[in-house]
Amino acid sequence: xxxxxCRAHDGPGAVSIEDIASPPLAAGCVRVGVRxxxxxxxxxxxxxxxxxxxxxxxxxxxxxxxxxVLECGSGVTAVAxxxxxxxxxxxxxxxxxxxxxxxTVWRLPDAVDFLAAAHFPxxxxxxxxxxxxxxxxxxxETVLVHAAAGGSGLAAVEIARCLxxxxxxxxxxxxxxxxxxxxxxxxxxxxxxxxFRDAVLQxxxxxxxxxxxxxxxxxxxxxxxxxIAPEGRLIPMGFAGGDIPQIPANLLLxxxxxxxxxxxxxxxxxxxxxxxxGTEARVREAFREMxxxxxxxxxxxxxxxxxxxxxxxxxxxxxxxxxxIGRVALIP
Numbered sequence: 625x626x627x628x629x630c631r632a633h634d635g636p637g638a639v640s641i642e643d644i645a646s647p648p649l650a651a652g653c654v655r656v657g658v659r660x661x662x663x664x665x666x667x668x669x670x671x672x673x674x675x676x677x678x679x680x681x682x683x684x685x686x687x688x689x690x691x692x693v694l695e696c697g698s699g700v701t702a703v704a705x706x707x708x709x710x711x712x713x714x715x716x717x718x719x720x721x722x723x724x725x726x727x728t729v730w731r732l733p734d735a736v737d738f739l740a741a742a743h744f745p746x747x748x749x750x751x752x753x754x755x756x757x758x759x760x761x762x763x764x765e766t767v768l769v770h771a772a773a774g775g776s777g778l779a780a781v782e783i784a785r786c787l788x789x790x791x792x793x794x795x796x797x798x799x800x801x802x803x804x805x806x807x808x809x810x811x812x813x814x815x816x817x818x819x820f821r822d823a824v825l826q827x828x829x830x831x832x833x834x835x836x837x838x839x840x841x842x843x844x845x846x847x848x849x850x851x852i853a854p855e856g857r858l859i860p861m862g863f864a865g866g867d868i869p870q871i872p873a874n875l876l877l878x879x880x881x882x883x884x885x886x887x888x889x890x891x892x893x894x895x896x897x898x899x900x901x902g903t904e905a906r907v908r909e910a911f912r913e914m915x916x917x918x919x920x921x922x923x924x925x926x927x928x929x930x931x932x933x934x935x936x937x938x939x940x941x942x943x944x945x946x947x948x949i950g951r952v953a954l955i956p
Contacts, residue, residue, distance in 0.1 A: 625643070625644065625645075625646045625719055625720040625721050626641055626642070626643055626644075626719070626720050626933065626956070627641070627642060627644050627684045627716075627718060627719035627720065628640070628641055628642075628684060628685060628686070628718035628719070628933065628936055629641075629642045629644065629682055629683070629684055630670075630671055630681065630682060630683055630684070630685055631681060631682045632681065633671070633672055633673030633678075633681070634671075634672070635668070635671050635672045636668070636671055636936065636937045636940050636941075637937075638671070639671055639685075639936070639937075641933065641934050644684075644719075646721050647716065647721070647722065647723040648723070649695055649697045649723055650697055650723070651697045651698045651699050652697055652698070652699045652700060652725060652726055653697045653700070653723050653724060653725050653726065654693055654695070654696055654697065654700055654702075654703060654709075654711070654723065654724055654725075654726050654729045655693070655694045655695040655696075655721060655722075655723050656689060656691045656692065656693060656694065656709060656711050656721065656722050656723075656724065656729070657691045657692045657693075657694045657720070657721055658689045658690075658691040658717070658719060658720055658721060658722055658956050659689075659690055659691040659692065659738040659955070659956070660689065660690045660691070660738040660739050660741065660742040660930075660953050660954075660955060661686055661688065661689050661717055661718055661742060661933070661953055661954040661955070661956070662686075662687070662688030662689070662717075662742040662743060662745070662746065662747065662775075662951060662953060663936070663939045663940065663943065663951070663952045663953060663954060664688075664746070664747065664775060664776075664943070664951070665774075665775075665862070665864055665943050665944075666687075666746075666862070667685055667686065667687075667940065668940050668943065668944065670685050670715075671685060671940075676887070676889075677714060677715075677889055677894055679714065679715045683715050683716075684715060684716045684717070684718055684719050685715060685717070685718050686713070686715065686716060686717025686718035686719070686722075687712055687713055687714065687715070687717055687745065687746050688710075688712060688717060688742050688743070688744070688745040688746045688747070689710070689711050689713070689717045689722055689742060689745070690708075690709065690710045690711070690732070690738040690739075690741035690742040691708075691709065691711070691722075691738065692706065692707070692708055692709070693705050693706060693707045693709055693729070694721065696726075699726075700726045701726070702726045702727075702729060702731075702908075703726065703729050703731055707731050707732075708731070708732045708738070708741075709729050709730060709731055709732060709741075710729075710730050710732060710741040710742065710744045710745055710911070710915075711724045711728060711729045711730070711745060712724070712728040712745030712746060712749070712892055713728065713745075714889070714893075714894045718933065718936065718954065719956070720933075720956045725893070727892065727893070727904045727907070727908075728745065728892050728893075728907075730744075730745075730908070730911040730912075730915065732915060733915055733916065733918070733919040734919075735918075735919040736915055736918050736919055739925070739927045739930070739953055740918060740924075740925040740927075741915075742951075742953055743775070743779065743925035743927075743951055744911065744914060744915065744918075744925075746888060747775050747776055747779045747951065748779045748783065748914055748923065748925070749888050749907075749910065749911070749914070750776065750779070750861065750886065750888040751776065751779040751780040751782075751783040751784075751837070752783050752910055752913075752914055753886055753888055753891060753910070754780070754837065754859050754861065754884070754886040755767065755780065755783050755784055755787060755789075755835065755837065755859075756783070756787060756910075758857075758859065758884045758885075758886050759835045759857040759859060759884055760857075761784060761787045761788075761789050761834075761835055762787075762788070762789075763787065763788025763789070764788065764789070764790070765788075765789050765790070765834040765835060766789065766790045766791075766792060766827075766828055766833045766834050766835070766853075767780070767784040767789045767790070767791050767792070767833065767834065767835045767836075767837060768791075768792045768794070768820075768824055768833035768835070768836045768837070768848065768851070768852075769781050769784065769791055769792070769793050769794070769804075769809070769837045770794050770815075770836070770837065770838045770839060770840050770844050770848070771794070771795065771839050771840050771864065772791075772793035772794060772795050772800070772801075772804040772809060773793075773795045773800035773801070773803045773804050773949045773950070774839065774864075774948065774949075774950075775948075775950060775951040776837075776839045776861060776862065777793070777795070777804070777837070777839060778803070778804065778807050778925075778926055778950055779923075779925075780837040780861075781793060781804055781807050781808050781809050782807050782808055782922070782923045782924070783914075783923075784808075784835075784837075785807075785808035785922075786917050786922055786923065789834075789835070790810055790811075791808055791809045791810055791811070792809065792810070792811040792812075792813065792824055792827055792828075792833060793805070793809035793811070793812055793813065794813045794814075794815045794820050794844075795812075795813075795814065795815070796814065796815060796816050796946070797814070797816075798814065799949070800949055801813075801814060803926070803949050803950070807924065807926070811823075811827045815844075819847060820847065820851070821847050821850050821851040822851075824851040825851050828853070831853045831854075832851045832852045832853035832854075832856060833848075833851060833852055833853060833856060834852075834853050834855075834856050834857070835856065835857045835858075835859065836848045836852055836856065836857070836858045836859065837859050837861060838858065838859065838860050838861055838862075839861040839862040839864055840862070840863070840864050841860060841862065841863035841864070841867055841868060841869055842863065842867035842868075842869060843867070845858070845860060845869035846869060846872075849872070849875045849876075849881065850875075852879065852881055853879075854879050854880055854881075855879075855880045855881070855882075856879070856881050856882070857881075857882045857883075857884050858881060858882070858883050858884070859883075859884050859885075859886060860883065860885070861886065871883055891903055891906075891907055892907060925950070925951065926949065926950030926951065927950060927951055927952070927953050928942075928948045928949050928950045928951060928952055929942065929948075929952050929953075930952065930953045930954070930955050931952070931953075931954055931955070932954065932955055932956075933954045933955070933956045935954065936954055939952045939953075939954060
């Protein structure tokens with residue numbers, strides 16, 4: 625099969641398309657013929673060796689795919705040959721075929737196409753777990769989503785709306801804010817106009833946001849602490865701004881604020897620590913609900929552009945340039 629192979633932690637320049645052997649099929653695993661591949665900011669970090677989920681060299685990158693089940697190993701009951709599926713994998717997704725445990729393969733409703741499905745195994749799953757499981761967002765609460773027109777941000781906007789929250793979105797241009805609004809954001813803030821603290825406080829009657837979803841970090845994280853509500857929950861989802869913030873404990877103390885971590889890989893077996901019993905069923909129920917929301921039109925994954933698999937460098941460059949609104953994808 626053809627696959628993208630990384631042989632050195634030197635970024636996209638050290639990666640190439642190669643013909644390699646298809647991965648062997650193990651018991652309890654599923655072989656998927658890949659039809660669409662999700663590409664994210666995190667993929668670039670993995671290629672540079674700067675992500676917590678970086679496999680040993682050489683490796684095939686990629687964690688999110690959608691496609692068709694080609695073969696099932698012994699003991700597989702969740703899906704069958706010919707099923708259309710979304711699949712999450714610790715690595716190996718940028719390829720024509722991938723073998724994954726049945727625990728991270730989810731059958732698609734007829735109304736969900738492959739491009740939409742490729743958004744779910746990591747990006748939407750992360751937003752769902754962060755907002756529903758970890759932050760326990762309640763109907764009527766206010767959720768502040770930063771970088772709201774990116775892949776992570778749009779997923780958070782939509783998941784928050786499905787949970788009944790009011791969404792405040794920040795982004796860096798009117799076009800990006802218009803897309804966030806189209807996906808459910810009610811209050812729009814262009815952060816380039818001079819920060820967002822005052823606008824958030826004004827939009828919430830001085831109380832602040834109940835939950836903050838922050839894929840940016842750095843100064844954005846610091847300013848978020850100054851417009852979060854008492855007993856608010858701040859979720860640092862990434863550090864696209866380049867700086868990992870140092871959390872001032874005094875601000876947490878005086879406002880009873882919680883800073884909540886979320887690594888989706890923990891729930892699907894990609895972390896060193898094993899998740900608690902019952903997690904597989906919990907994850908499968910989460911995907912059932914998310915994909916049902918998608919089939920109903922309540923979640924509308926936005927694919928900005930696609931490339932053939934050999935265009936992975938262009939896809940990563942577009943993400944790095946911050947021109948992307950939504951997600952980009954590779955098509956084998």
